[in-house]
Amino acid sequence: xxxxxxxxxxxxxxxxxxxxxxxxxxxxxxxxxxxxxxxxxxxxxxxxxxxxxxxxxxxxxxxxxxxxxxxxxxxxxxxxxxxxxxxxxxxxxxxxxxxxxxxxxxxxxxxxxxxxxxxxxxxxxxxxxxxxxxxxxxxxx
Amino acid sequence: xxxxxxxxxxxxxxxxxxxxxxxxxxxxxxxxxxxxxxxxxxxxxxxxxxxxxxxxxxxxxxxxxxxxxxxxxxxxxxxxxxxxxxxxxxxxxxxxxxxxxxxxxxxxxxxxxxxxxxxxxxxxxxxxxxxxxxxxxxxxx
Amino acid sequence: xxxxxxxxxxxxxxxxxxxxxxxxxxxxxxxxxxxxxxxxxxxxxxxxxxxxxxxxxxxxxxxxxxxxxxxxxxxxxxxxxxxxxxxxxxxxxxxxxxxxxxxxxxxxxxxxxxxxxxxxxxxxxxxxxxxxxxxxxxxxx
Amino acid sequence: xxxxxxxxxxxxxxxxxxxxxxxxxxxxxxxxxxxxxxxxxxxxxxxxxxxxxxxxxxxxxxxxxxxxxxxxxxxxxxxxxxxxxxxxxxxxxxxxxxxxxxxxxxxxxxxxxxxxxxxxxxxxxxxxxxxxxxxxxxxxx
Amino acid sequence: xxxxxxxxxxxxxxxxxxxxxxxxxxxxxxxxxxxxxxxxxxxxxxxxxxxxxxxxxxxxxxxxxxxxxxxxxxxxxxxxxxxxxxxxxxxxxxxxxxxxxxxxxxxxxxxxxxxxxxxxxxxxxxxxxxxxxxxxxxxxx
Amino acid sequence: xxxxxxxxxxxxxxxxxxxxxxxxxxxxxxxxxxxxxxxxxxxxxxxxxxxxxxxxxxxxxxxxxxxxxxxxxxxxxxxxxxxxxxxxxxxxxxxxxxxxxxxxxxxxxxxxxxxxxxxxxxxxxxxxxxxxxxxxxxxxx
Numbered sequence: 001x002x003x004x005x006x007x008x009x010x011x012x013x014x015x016x017x018x019x020x021x022x023x024x025x026x027x028x029x030x031x032x033x034x035x036x037x038x039x040x041x042x043x044x045x046x047x048x049x050x051x052x053x054x055x056x057x058x059x060x061x062x063x064x065x066x067x068x069x070x071x072x073x074x075x076x077x078x079x080x081x082x083x084x085x086x087x088x089x090x091x092x093x094x095x096x097x098x099x100x101x102x103x104x105x106x107x108x109x110x111x112x113x114x115x116x117x118x119x120x121x122x123x124x125x126x127x128x129x130x131x132x133x134x135x136x137x138x139x140x141x
Numbered sequence: 142x143x144x145x146x147x148x149x150x151x152x153x154x155x156x157x158x159x160x161x162x163x164x165x166x167x168x169x170x171x172x173x174x175x176x177x178x179x180x181x182x183x184x185x186x187x188x189x190x191x192x193x194x195x196x197x198x199x200x201x202x203x204x205x206x207x208x209x210x211x212x213x214x215x216x217x218x219x220x221x222x223x224x225x226x227x228x229x230x231x232x233x234x235x236x237x238x239x240x241x242x243x244x245x246x247x248x249x250x251x252x253x254x255x256x257x258x259x260x261x262x263x264x265x266x267x268x269x270x271x272x273x274x275x276x277x278x279x280x281x282x
Numbered sequence: 283x284x285x286x287x288x289x290x291x292x293x294x295x296x297x298x299x300x301x302x303x304x305x306x307x308x309x310x311x312x313x314x315x316x317x318x319x320x321x322x323x324x325x326x327x328x329x330x331x332x333x334x335x336x337x338x339x340x341x342x343x344x345x346x347x348x349x350x351x352x353x354x355x356x357x358x359x360x361x362x363x364x365x366x367x368x369x370x371x372x373x374x375x376x377x378x379x380x381x382x383x384x385x386x387x388x389x390x391x392x393x394x395x396x397x398x399x400x401x402x403x404x405x406x407x408x409x410x411x412x413x414x415x416x417x418x419x420x421x422x423x
Numbered sequence: 424x425x426x427x428x429x430x431x432x433x434x435x436x437x438x439x440x441x442x443x444x445x446x447x448x449x450x451x452x453x454x455x456x457x458x459x460x461x462x463x464x465x466x467x468x469x470x471x472x473x474x475x476x477x478x479x480x481x482x483x484x485x486x487x488x489x490x491x492x493x494x495x496x497x498x499x500x501x502x503x504x505x506x507x508x509x510x511x512x513x514x515x516x517x518x519x520x521x522x523x524x525x526x527x528x529x530x531x532x533x534x535x536x537x538x539x540x541x542x543x544x545x546x547x548x549x550x551x552x553x554x555x556x557x558x559x560x561x562x563x564x
Numbered sequence: 565x566x567x568x569x570x571x572x573x574x575x576x577x578x579x580x581x582x583x584x585x586x587x588x589x590x591x592x593x594x595x596x597x598x599x600x601x602x603x604x605x606x607x608x609x610x611x612x613x614x615x616x617x618x619x620x621x622x623x624x625x626x627x628x629x630x631x632x633x634x635x636x637x638x639x640x641x642x643x644x645x646x647x648x649x650x651x652x653x654x655x656x657x658x659x660x661x662x663x664x665x666x667x668x669x670x671x672x673x674x675x676x677x678x679x680x681x682x683x684x685x686x687x688x689x690x691x692x693x694x695x696x697x698x699x700x701x702x703x704x705x
Numbered sequence: 706x707x708x709x710x711x712x713x714x715x716x717x718x719x720x721x722x723x724x725x726x727x728x729x730x731x732x733x734x735x736x737x738x739x740x741x742x743x744x745x746x747x748x749x750x751x752x753x754x755x756x757x758x759x760x761x762x763x764x765x766x767x768x769x770x771x772x773x774x775x776x777x778x779x780x781x782x783x784x785x786x787x788x789x790x791x792x793x794x795x796x797x798x799x800x801x802x803x804x805x806x807x808x809x810x811x812x813x814x815x816x817x818x819x820x821x822x823x824x825x826x827x828x829x830x831x832x833x834x835x836x837x838x839x840x841x842x843x844x845x846x
Contacts, residue, residue, distance in 0.1 A: 016339075016340070018338060018339070020338075029339060029344075030339075031346060093340070094339065094340030095340070096335070096339070096341055097286075098284050098286060098335045098340055098341065098342055099335065099340045101284065102284065130289065131288060131290075132287070132288060133286075133287050133289075134284055134285060134286045134287065135284070135285045135287075136284045137283070137285075140283055
């Protein structure tokens with residue numbers, strides 16, 4: 001068992017705003033992140049796949065295929081978008097880094113088996129800034 | 142003469158959209174940056190002051206004072222804001238990295254003399270992403 | 283369960299010197315780190331909290347509150363200090379990166395519950411330099 | 424139990440080419456990595472040792488000794504070499520990042536006990552580029 | 565006048581070997597870089613264009629166009645190649661970082677005018693490793 | 706003319722304290738940097754040499770020789786030292802980043818000619834932290 005990672009990046013606008021709360025409560029809880037005119041980030045995304053190495057290639061997964069997959073399934077719907085407005089799988093959800101990482105997991109967990117017989121999705125690490133980041137390892141069954 | 146730099150950061154939303162053009166021309170010229178629902182970035186900002194060192198302190202400028210100045214005059218109006226909507230000194234301007242760096246110069250060039258007798262503003266370096274950045278040294282007289 | 287991290291930094295002086303040993307043995311074991319006139323580092327500190335997300339905020343923990351907590355309880359006693367001389371919770375201890383990370387854990391493990399109902403301290407990662415670092419996950423009960 | 428890490432770096436040439444396949448199949452599977460005239464990388468290597476701290480030194484392992492060990496046993500045979508041609512322990516193997524990390528584990532797992540009574544090898548993390556990297560924690564018994 | 569930069573990366577194999585010298589002299593001058601079986605690097609490349617901003621776009625140059633140009637004219641012939649063997653514009657030259665940066669300048673200086681009316685090539689900065697790098701500003705006329 | 710750079714690092718303790726001032730004035734001017742028990746930093750140092758390339762080697766300067774020179778003449782007296790106490794060339798001077806960079810220039814400007822016929826010292830860039838740094842290009846004659 002070995003862990004193989006690919007780093008990608010995208011940028012997006014968002015705001016943190018709970019529509020069931022007053023504007024005042026949103027500002028109290030989320031501070032400047034609640035700015036109704038949006039703010040944004042450059043996100044760094046690290047996808048890790050774990051598994052055995054294919055004896056014919058020495059790969060758990062071809063990282064070029066993993067990169068193409070991340071671009072098609074994750075960056076395409078997120079890059080240069082407004083996370084609250086433009087992204088179907090985030091509709092009605094708070095676009096925190098935590099929630100976004102879990103949604104990216106849900107997408108990729110279904111897609112990784114198509115590109116490797118030897119590995120499966122292990123973790124999604126998402127940097128909102130170089131100082132604020134999360135890591136998700138999937139639901140614990 | 143020596144060059145002293147302080148690095149700060151902020152994040153913001155923006156879009157690149159020339160209101161004198163059609164939506165189609167904006168998308169053709171600016172691509173995904175023209176998304177009308179905005180996108181955003183973590184900006185890194187490096188302010189450089191040049192000058193002689195004060196013989197009593199060994200400083201061209203106290204970098205703590207420079208940091209406080211940048212926060213008050215530049216980060217306060219920009220951080221967690223929408224560059225097209227929320228920032229008075231960018232009204233009616235294209236919020237490209239180039240234009241933003243020149244506007245930051247205009248603000249700080251007036252303010253730096255208040256915190257140092259030995260130095261003056263030398264350059265504004267602004268990273269929109271780790272891969273795209275600009276540097277401005279002021280108007281050439 | 284998801285893991286949320288905040289990165290902070292401080293700098294400090296220290297020396298590695300076991301007072302029960304001769305000066306010669308200290309120099310033999312610790313080399314230049316035993317310099318009696320001290321040396322120092324810029325430390326990078328990453329605090330990770332693990333837990334479920336609050337359904338109302340999408341946060342495990344508000345990273346702004348975590349940052350304020352780290353600054354008050356960890357950076358305030360350590361930043362710009364001499365780890366051997368100035369820091370009460372390090373008195374009589376070797377200020378290695380290992381020992382410092384474990385002491386930071388002991389402080390924050392008590393404090394994190396005050397800022398989140400959904401998470402608890404998971405790890406303390408401390409970089410003495412970009413090349414030398416430790417990670418501590420708490421005592422194993 | 425605490426985890427202590429040392430970062431080193433080396434550079435090398437390699438190609439990914441399965442000699443049991445045709446040239447066409449190699450190009451189809453490995454793309455530009457199959458270039459028969461080689462390409463190369465700057466590798467970053469992070470070695471982590473886990474254990475208790477020595478009460479006399481506050482160290483799990485003296486990171487200077489760990490650095491010397493990595494240089495002698497890992498960097499000496501790999502740095503400025505051709506991984507396919509020059510490295511005895513890679514003969515007949517595919518020099519992917521996965522395989523290389525596992526071989527580095529095999530070397531260091533035997534050597535770390537000689538420099539510390541308190542720790543043992545925990546992981547080998549190897550960056551082929553800042554975007555492509557692997558981590559290996561040893562065989563799972 | 566403002567300076568706009570784009571960062572790209574590629575990797576390649578090379579050796580430093582003067583064919584007019586003996587093997588011994590090559591090893592004496594170039595050390596491990598003279599290994600006849602090659603070694604390699606991940607190169608980081610920063611291209612800077614200087615000029616006025618276009619009043620309609622706020623750009624000196626569209627960095628997406630600059631990125632496409634660098635990929636087509638510089639990365640395509642260099643990425644995953646052997647600099648001594650595979651690259652026509654380096655035939656008969658020593659593939660040091662200095663020489664490579666000057667050759668990249670020669671290519672891009674002719675091409676940049678095709679993508680911007682407002683700027684021209686200002687510098688080529690090339691990192692062979694994070695610790696060894698060069699910058700070239702063109703021939704001084 | 707091309708500019709060739711080498712990055713090195715060291716760490717040291719210091720304090721900023723003008724002995725002609727009262728303790729109160731020192732604390733007012735230098736804040737926590739005036740802590741009489743010292744604090745410290747990991748310094749990053751970038752030395753740039755400018756010149757023509759040697760036609761036989763393609764080098765302005767052999768960066769291995771430059772690295773050896775920096776280690777012998779700059780890192781040896783500074784690394785793991787107290788800048789106020791242990792360093793002869795800083796005696797009686799304020800060990801700010803500005804002053805330290807100028808002193809490093811004075812040392813290396815005399816030494817670089819011994820290792821290259823084709824280049825001379827161009828600049829000394831010194832990072833006290835990743836956020837605070839200076840660059841010095843020598844006295845302007």
